[in-house]
Amino acid sequence: MQTSVNTFRKAAVIALVSSALVAALCPSVVQAQTYGMPATTATTNFGTPITPYVDDYTKVTKLVSAKQLKEALIDADRYLESKPKDPQMRFIKGVILTEMGQSADAISLFTTLTQDYPELPEPYNNLAVLYAADNQFVQARIALEMAIRTNPSYATAHENLGDVYVKLASQSYSQALQLEPNKTTVQPKLALIRTMFGPAAKP
Helix, strand or coil, X not given: CHHHHHHHHHHHHHHHCCHHHHHHHCXXXXXXXXXXXXXXXXXXXXXXXXXXXXXXXXXXXXXXXCCCXXXXXXXXXXXXXXXXXXXXXXXXXXXXXXXXXXXXXXXXXXXXXXXXXXXXXXXXXXXXXXXXXXXXXXXXXXXXXXXXXXXXXXXXHHHHHHHHHHHHHHHHHHHHHHHCCCCCCCHHHHHHHHHHHCCCCCC
16 A cells, blocks of 8 residues: 555655745744745845845755755754754754655654644654554554644644555455455455555555
8 A cells, every 4th residue: 555655755745844834833933934034135225135034944944845955954953953942943854854764763853842842733743654654554543643633624634544544444454354365345345445545546
């Protein structure tokens, strides 16, 4: 059921680098985004161009989007040296570690983030993505249920939870067939899941 995991991971990655999600992580960031100069070119009374303000979160997020992950990680770590508890930059660092394939470090980071800020649903979702990629679907389910408990309107978590339930159902049906190979009631259900989420299925 690889397609389900791929869709699951993709949904999270898209959300991680979006400014809407970043703002949701820390209310103060919403206000901070209103500071600085607008993106349009401006000049002082002396005709000197003013460089548009770019906050650290935006800078690191752009590096992630450009796949400049090593540079993004360096900038994130530099920021966290002075603000080690900052939830937003820690979250972005977790995204970077995930993209770099450092799943164990990413799981550790997101886990501590859920412990420090249990009211934030996004770290739970990303933790679930990592668990799902490692076929730990029970842990993924638990993390997603926590995400939904903190934010019942979190659509991505609801969709991801649906994918996890489907994977768990597939595992249960397969186990039933191993125990009773001739159990005809299970075969159509398993076939339907494979049709929906098999390699030929559309995301």
